[in-house]
Amino acid sequence: MKTGIVYKDVYLKHNEKGHPENKDRLIAIMQELEGKGLLKELTHIEPRRARAQEVSLNHDPAYVQEVADFCSAGGGHLDVDTYAGVDSYEVALYAVGGVLEGIDRLLEGEVEAVFCAVRPPGHHAEYATAMGFCLFNNVAVGAHYLLQKGFERVFIVDFDAHHGNGTQRSFYEEDRVFYFSSHQYPFYPGTGSREEKGAGKGYGYNHNEPLPAGAGDREFERVYGEVFPKLFFEYSPQFLLVSAGYDAHADDPLTYLNLSTQGMTRVVHHLLESAKKLSVPVLFALEGGYNLRALAQCVRITVEKMLEM
Numbered sequence: 001m002k003t004g005i006v007y008k009d010v011y012l013k014h015n016e017k018g019h020p021e022n023k024d025r026l027i028a029i030m031q032e033l034e035g036k037g038l039l040k041e042l043t044h045i046e047p048r049r050a051r052a053q054e055v056s057l058n059h060d061p062a063y064v065q066e067v068a069d070f071c072s073a074g075g076g077h078l079d080v081d082t083y084a085g086v087d088s089y090e091v092a093l094y095a096v097g098g099v100l101e102g103i104d105r106l107l108e109g110e111v112e113a114v115f116c117a118v119r120p121p122g123h124h125a126e127y128a129t130a131m132g133f134c135l136f137n138n139v140a141v142g143a144h145y146l147l148q149k150g151f152e153r154v155f156i157v158d159f160d161a162h163h164g165n166g167t168q169r170s171f172y173e174e175d176r177v178f179y180f181s182s183h184q185y186p187f188y189p190g191t192g193s194r195e196e197k198g199a200g201k202g203y204g205y206n207h208n209e210p211l212p213a214g215a216g217d218r219e220f221e222r223v224y225g226e227v228f229p230k231l232f233f234e235y236s237p238q239f240l241l242v243s244a245g246y247d248a249h250a251d252d253p254l255t256y257l258n259l260s261t262q263g264m265t266r267v268v269h270h271l272l273e274s275a276k277k278l279s280v281p282v283l284f285a286l287e288g289g290y291n292l293r294a295l296a297q298c299v300r301i302t303v304e305k306m307l308e309m
């Protein structure tokens with residue numbers, strides 16, 4: 001597949017020394033892609049700066065303004081583990097804008113798959129709340145953007161080791177967006193049980209695969225080789241958005257899942273193979289992943305798989 005990568009150095013300006021979600025994550029990823037000669041094979045996509053109005057497709061406009069004001073006043077912590085510095089509002093607009101620009105390029109047919117090497121991550125951010133290292137929900141804004149363009153079936157897969165409470169909440173009563181998540185459970189942020197299936201017309205369009213601590217390649221093969229394709233083909237989506245968090249890796253310092261690099265490769269393979277079968281555009285947006293070596297390797301494998309599909 002013709003593959004694009006969204007990246008800009010502005011993403012390094014959101015940083016807190018000693019925090020696991022820091023700029024070194026993207027530096028490690030870009031060095032790995034460069035070192036393995038992959039950057040020249042990828043179409044570079046320059047992210048745009050999302051407008052506050054676009055971010056408000058998924059967030060309370062008053063909250064968007066609150067983040068802007070908080071950052072311009074010098075920043076600090078929005079919750080116990082979510083920092084925002086003086087540049088973070090700007091960076092977060094570019095993270096959302098990276099996803100939107102990636103979507104535009106996919107819809108124009110310039111590329112068939114896109115990897116967004118963006119930060120801060122997004123899947124914990126709710127309508128009016130920053131949470132779990134996330135300011136704005138990049139993928140959720142992307143899904144709303146597609147709905148606004150007339151799409152009727154958007155599939156979101158979230159393989160980050162943490163449940164994407166923000167994304168689930170955004171589309172819980174929506175049948176035009178299917179949210180599928182695998183994650184360690186019980187664990188942060190507390191949501192993500194099997195019983196959370198959606199509500200109203202969204203009932204049946206929210207699927208959680210809670211995994212116990214220690215779950216690894218065998219469990220992920222069941223989830224992505226069997227459960228996911230069945231739901232994906234039944235829904236017959238027009239677009240696949242992936243919250244690509246690589247913290248389910250065995251070496252990740254923040255979680256207790258046990259996925260090997262090979263197992264992660266299989267997950268990515270199943271996602272891309274299913275998207276390819278339906279010829280749907282696919283966009284991955286970076287979420288978690290805190291062991292720099294495992295993160296960089298797994299992202300490299302992801303884009304390699306995209307290129308060879």
Ligand SMILES: [Zn+2]
Pocket residue numbers: 160161162245247287288289
């Ligand atoms: Zn995570």
